[in-house]
């Protein structure tokens with residue numbers, strides 16, 4: 307079964323627009339869980355433009371499903387994650403000024419750095435996932451540094467899905483098969499949506515978790531949060 311982790315970055319974006327506490331991030335996280343989400347994902351960025359470091363500390367107190375913290379492992383991020391000890395940390399190679407995540411790690415070039423990070427988080431009992439492109443060499447590189455899981459960066463899939471679904475999914479199937487062959491757990495995320503999720507989940511072997519934020523929170527404007535989470539869960543309920 308593929309689990310749904312709701313990324314609540316965009317809820318914090320709206321809250322921060324007015325400087326107050328509306329919408330209340332803590333309540334939204336609790337409601338996501340109540341409505342069926344099997345995890346909560348946040349991606350604190352150095353400029354705290356949406357999730358603040360303080361949010362992560364407060365969320366740790368109330369999240370009862372899987373808490374997944376994503377981000378670029380700079381010193382502040384490492385310290386935060388080790389303090390919070392979420393179920394999972396996802397390492398993402400974001401430039402500080404990137405509008406959003408736009409690539410996976412080069413797991414071969416950065417092998418030593420990644421190995422040290424994996425070791426430090428695993429020593430605290432935190433499951434580690436490494437964000438990678440759908441490239442079998444990068445999957446093998448991730449395995450070599452000792453990570454528990456990888457997260458496939460799905461933006462290229464989402465972009466090409468409208469033109470040619472089979473071509474869009476093909477590298478992701480190959481990467482997933484490689485992950486299975488080498489014994490890596492598999493997550494996926496970025497730009498997954500009601501349009502492209504079922505096709506992806508039906509074809510990707512061993513898909514353990516998807517984290518979805520931008521499209522899901524946007525859909526919630528039209529369908530409401532509870533309905534929207536149920537709609538995404540239905541897309542994942544496949545034989």
Ligand SMILES: CC(=O)[C@@H](O)[C@H](O)COP(=O)(O)O
Pocket residue numbers: 313315316348349376398405406407437495496497519
């Ligand atoms: C790691 C990843 O794929 C991203 O999707 C990220 O979590 C989204 O970040 P923003 O919400 O800042 O675009």
Ligand SMILES: NCC(=O)COP(=O)(O)O
Pocket residue numbers: 313347376457494495496497498517518519520521522
């Ligand atoms: N890891 C991906 C994630 O958390 C959400 O990405 P998006 O759905 O906001 O593109």
